[in-house]
Amino acid sequence: GENVEQHPSTLSVQEGDSAVIKCTYSDSASNYFPWYKQELGKRPQLIIDIRSNVGEKKDQRIAVTLNKTAKHFSLHITETQPEDSAVYFCAAILGPGAGSYQLTFGKGTKLSVIP
C-alpha cells in the first residue's frame, strides 16, 4: 500500500516569513495529493490539492509543487500570518484503478507563526 512521510513534524516561523512542508510517497500510481489544515479540535480542512499531471499549483499565499520522478510534493506558505498556525497534513490517493479513493496521510506538521 501507499506510505506517506512528512517533514518536519514541527515548524516555527516569524510572521511574514515563508513556511515549507515536504512529503514523500511510495506508490508511483498515486495521482492526487491534497493538503489539509486542522486547527485544534476542528475538522481537517482542504486547503489546496494537486493532480499528478500538474507540477505546481498556487492559490494566493499557498502553493504546492509536485515532483513525480522523485515522488515528493511540498506545501509553500508565503507571508505567514498568526491564523496560519495549525497542524498541516499531506495526503496521497491512488486512482480509481485501485478500487477506492483511500487517502493515506502523513503524520502532520505543527506550524506555529510567531507574531
Place this chain on the structure above:
Amino acid sequence: ETGVTQSPTHLIKTRGQQVTLRCSSQSGHNTVSWYQQALGQGPQFIFQYYREEENGRGNFPPRFSGLQFPNYSSELNVNALELDDSALYLCASKNRGLSDEQYFGPGTRLTVT
C-alpha cells in the same frame, strides 16, 4: 464549513461495549469514507462505502463495520470496544466520478474507559 455532519459530537463508552457513529454526507456526494485519528496522528483510513457497498478497507479488524443508506448517509459500528479505540472518528464524503476532493465532517470524539 462543509455540508458533512456527524453525530454525536462526543461519546464515552466502557471497554467491551458497542458504539454506532453517524455521518450525513454533503449534498450530491455518493461516497463516504471513515477515518480514525488518534491524538497527535494523521487520520487512518478505516473503510469506504459507495452505492451502499464497502468499497475498500484499511487495516482495521472486523469488529469495525459500517453501512451506507440510500440517501448516502453512513454509520460506523465498533463492537467489543478497546481502550485503543479512543480517538476522533472522521467521515469524509466525495462525489465519485466528478472530482477527487474529499470533505470532512467535524468528527466524533470517542473515549473508551
